[in-house]
Amino acid sequence: MSGPATACDVLVVGAGPSGALLAAELRRLGVEVVLLEQRTDPSPGSRAIGLHPPVLAALEAGGATERILAGAARIPRGIGVVAGRTVGEVRFDRLPLRFPFVASAPQAVTEAAVSFGAPDPVRGVRVVAVEPAPDEVRVRAESGDGSVHEWIVRTVVVATGASGRRLVSGLVTGRSRAYPDRYLMCDLAEAPGEPSGTAVITLGAHGVAESFPLPGGGRRLVVREASERTGDPAGGSDAERLADAVATRMRSPELAAMVREAHPFGIRRALLDRMVIAGSVMVIGDAAHEVSPIGGQGMNLGLLDAATLAPVLAQERAVRLRSAGASERSRSSPEHRSALAQWERDRLASARTAARIAGLNTLLGRPWPHPITAPVGALLGGALRTPLARLPERAYAMGYDRRA
Structure with a gap:
């Protein structure tokens, strides 16, 4: 990079599964997007392996589900064992689902599948400040050589994982416990x-x-x-x-x-009180809600954040271009603000539910x-x-x- 990059609709911070999926979906929907990543090389992977039925359904339109299932094991049932004796089972294959199983795949498989079609991430860039203003967001970042870069964009999505909460710590409150x-x-x-x-x-x-x-x-x-x-x-x-x-x-x-x-x-458990800040900064994935991996829903929450946010942002861009012209900055429409508010309510409610379920799983596992x-x-x-x-x-x- 040789200077500030301002010609994009959305700047996504973090190229993990949630950020990569969002960038891929936005590009598929015709939105110009820049993807930043602090790591200089792709991550070797993490603990997450299970993809749940709502995620598989949400990823189907973009082709990610087919790519994931090609390299996944399918888990239609689970059994509970106490003192060496099977005491019962749960069966996903008797639920009325499009995908009545949990798909188990290495995270490298999932990341490759959801990032297909996404722009190549700009790597080795650490975002140090996200500053929302009425009609734009100013983002500052540093490279490994000490150079400073700046973006001025309409929308920023923080998808960095738990470390990204530092970028919005002065803008939103939350609760956290280890x-x-x-x-x-x-x-x-x-x-x-x-x-x-x-x-x-x-x-x-x-x-x-x-x-x-x-x-x-x-x-x-x-x-x-x-x-x-x-x-x-x-x-x-x-x-x-x-x-x-x-x-x-x-x-x-x-x-x-x-x-x-x-x-x-x-x-640990961490939940932000909001996922939308000033109408122009969104926080998704573990940056917004970190839940116990016992139960396997953390990565799934982030993927659903991204899959459901992409069409909201794409629709806002389409309305803006029709009403104001491609080169003119304009305020978001009431319809977009309403859709974004509904997205936030849904995702916060889902995160709280997942956190309660994860807490119960943790308690039962003691x-x-x-x-x-x-x-x-x-x-x-x-x-x-x-x-x-x-x-x-x-x-x-x-x-x-x-x-x-």
Whole structure:
């Protein structure tokens, strides 16, 4: 870059899944868009693997769903296990959905699919200020060599992940909390003997242990640490603690023997009070709402933010060009402000619902007191054999999202 770039309708900050999808959809809808990314190279990936039915439906028009499903495992059901006994199941394939399953794919597959057709991101650029004015937004950024760049645009979308909240910290308030829970995770290239197309969730006295299908017969394993402490030499390495949990909680020494490494992670919850600032700055994805990955809805929320925002911004541009001419700046129409306000209400409501569900999942995944493990397991199993099973089925399929 050699100077300020002002000739674009929308500037998207962050080229992760949500930002890349938004940029691709805007370009598909005829909107000029610039995509900025602080990282100089594409990310190697993250924990997110599951794509839920509303997301698959929302991405279908742009072709991303077909590209994702070509490299994904399909999960139509999950089972709950307590004390080595299957107590019940949830089935997405009995819900009236266009895609009655969760698609499991490496994040690299998802990012490639949703970014197809997006402009190449301008990399190595760190945005340091976003300053909204009545008819424009001024954005300042720095490159690695210390040079400063400036954009003056109509609309800015912050899609940077949690770190992007710093860009709007003086413009909007929110709530944030870190959970004490710590987890270990690994991906196995193969997992002989695991039930095909089935997620296995083990609950009980030692905390949750999860096993999710991956493409090609692999499995993702996630366990809650027995202790809140990490790095305790007496507890062995991350991989050893994960293997021990798989062997004891999931009662699968075969899977445990395949664990070679493990990645620890913590969780937090953060929700902004608004996602639209001054009518010209939007915040999406983890920058706006960060929820526990236990339940797998964080990336899905961000993708739905992007998929639903793109047509709102495209429609505003079309109306503006018809009424004012391509080169004239004009204020947003009442119709656009109303559509944007409705988008914000829907996405905030969806994020709050997802956060509550994630919080419940986190609570259920903590160790249960030994005396109640058997009766709670029996109660859970009984509920899952009644029509009450439709509630978790709908919840885990993101059926309570406003987009669903």
